[in-house]
Amino acid sequence: MKLFTQYNRVNIFATIATFIVGSVAFYGVLYSILRHQLDDTLRSEQQEVTEYVQSHGVLPDFENTRHQWITAQPTTNPVEHKHFNSYIHHDNRDGDDDWVRQLTFSIKVGSGYYTVSVNRPEAETEDLLKLIIMVTLGMIGLILLVNYFINRRLINRLLKPFYNTVGEIINYRVAFEKPLQLPHSTIDEIDLLNESLNEMAARIYREYFALKSFTENASHEMQTPLAVINGKIEVLLQNEGLNEPGIQQLLAIEQATKKLARLHQSLLLLAKLENRQFTPDEPVNMQQVIESKIDEWQDLIASRGLVVHTACERTIIAFHPQLAEILLNNILNNALRYTPKGGEIHINLDEACLRISNTAASGPLDTERVFLRFYKTQNAAEGTGLGLAIVKEICSLAGFTIKYAFGGGNHIFSIYFSNKTVQA
Numbered sequence: 001m002k003l004f005t006q007y008n009r010v011n012i013f014a015t016i017a018t019f020i021v022g023s024v025a026f027y028g029v030l031y032s033i034l035r036h037q038l039d040d041t042l043r044s045e046q047q048e049v050t051e052y053v054q055s056h057g058v059l060p061d062f063e064n065t066r067h068q069w070i071t072a073q074p075t076t077n078p079v080e081h082k083h084f085n086s087y088i089h090h091d092n093r094d095g096d097d098d099w100v101r102q103l104t105f106s107i108k109v110g111s112g113y114y115t116v117s118v119n120r121p122e123a124e125t126e127d128l129l130k131l132i133i134m135v136t137l138g139m140i141g142l143i144l145l146v147n148y149f150i151n152r153r154l155i156n157r158l159l160k161p162f163y164n165t166v167g168e169i170i171n172y173r174v175a176f177e178k179p180l181q182l183p184h185s186t187i188d189e190i191d192l193l194n195e196s197l198n199e200m201a202a203r204i205y206r207e208y209f210a211l212k213s214f215t216e217n218a219s220h221e222m223q224t225p226l227a228v229i230n231g232k233i234e235v236l237l238q239n240e241g242l243n244e245p246g247i248q249q250l251l252a253i254e255q256a257t258k259k260l261a262r263l264h265q266s267l268l269l270l271a272k273l274e275n276r277q278f279t280p281d282e283p284v285n286m287q288q289v290i291e292s293k294i295d296e297w298q299d300l301i302a303s304r305g306l307v308v309h310t311a312c313e314r315t316i317i318a319f320h321p322q323l324a325e326i327l328l329n330n331i332l333n334n335a336l337r338y339t340p341k342g343g344e345i346h347i348n349l350d351e352a353c354l355r356i357s358n359t360a361a362s363g364p365l366d367t368e369r370v371f372l373r374f375y376k377t378q379n380a381a382e383g384t385g386l387g388l389a390i391v392k393e394i395c396s397l398a399g400f401t402i403k404y405a406f407g408g409g410n411h412i413f414s415i416y417f418s419n420k421t422v423q424a
Contacts, residue, residue, distance in 0.1 A: 083104055087102065164183075165190065237254075267386070286319075293332050297332065313350045330391050355413070371391070372389060
């Protein structure tokens with residue numbers, strides 16, 4: 001959820017809650033004021049009746065209308081205090097039931113007492129109250145609407161430098177020739193963020209190029225002694241004076257040297273992948289690469305009595321030709337090497353996924369460690385333990401998703417291409 005959306009949601013909820021509570025309180029206060037004004041009007045009528053009786057000694061003639069009427073009844077039990085009450089009155093003229101406010105009091109006229117009731121409908125008060133409430137609700141709605149657009153415009157303007165910073169970070173690659181340089185901002189918090197990111201990027205930039213130089217230099221320096229060792233071994237193996245134990249020792253040294261060379265190449269490749277020195281943006285026909293690899297491994301397949309089933313559609317994806325070769329070489333080599341004699345390998349390819357399954361020699365692999373470096377099973381002593389780690393890193397670089405599963409006595413590796421498929 002975006003920051004503006006979250007802020008706006010909280011702000012709107014808080015504003016609406018505040019307006020609801022305020023509206024209820026406002027309604028109560030306003031209703032109390034209007035009711036008090038209506039009661040004052042009834043008191044004025046009482047005052048006029050009282051003054052008329054005091055002056056003339058008789059009750060006045062009441063002129064009753066539908067907006068106000070007064071009744072007087074003789075009584076032997078006069079009320080001590082006047083009191084107000086509200087009741088529902090049925091109007092025979094229009095057939096409506098309306099609330100009426102009534103003031104009841106007792107007054108002495110001559111030698112007797114009368115109970116006088118002054119009645120006044122509350123309809124005018126209710127109409128006025130409704131009008132005021134409607135105007136208030138309209139103002140609340142207008143305030144909410146204006147507040148929403150002001151906040152949207154203001155927050156978008158305030159967050160623009162932040163999104164600019166995020167965009168620069170997304171588009172930045174440490175392999176660029178210069179470190180990240182974020183501009184200064186008039187907003188202190190964004191400026192502090194940019195300065196911190198600039199400093200962090202500068203450190204990463206220096207460490208990256210130091211690592212890159214070390215990798216390149218180490219690769220170059222290691223190749224020479226390995227080539228010398230292999231050359232010396234070949235010369236020694238041609239020596240006719242060697243006995244059988246000496247030949248076996250040299251062959252063991254040669255095998256260890258080749259393993260070291262493979263390990264060196266694998267570590268160098270991993271370093272390049274982690275440093276993002278490859279750009280997977282070229283169209284690669286995965287079907288052709290798979291068929292080519294199967295042809296290369298045909299002798300090994302025949303010698304081990306393996307059965308390879310292929311169901312590959314023509315699939316062209318945005319990838320890197322060299323990485324495609326390495327990925328398929330590693331994963332197919334892994335399947336061929338660890339499939340028992342007479343086992344089966346299934347290769348399925350379509351626009352969405354590459355799936356390779358092979359007969360398992362034993363139980364499932366450790367799903368938590370299968371793609372970690374130097375992870376090897378007990379029957380994988382000859383490997384470097386880096387093949388699947390390289391496959392995982394290539395998939396990460398290319399934006400693919402690789403998953404391992406075990407089912408039906410088979411190891412199953414699935415590579416999902418996401419939206420990397422391109423038109424042929």
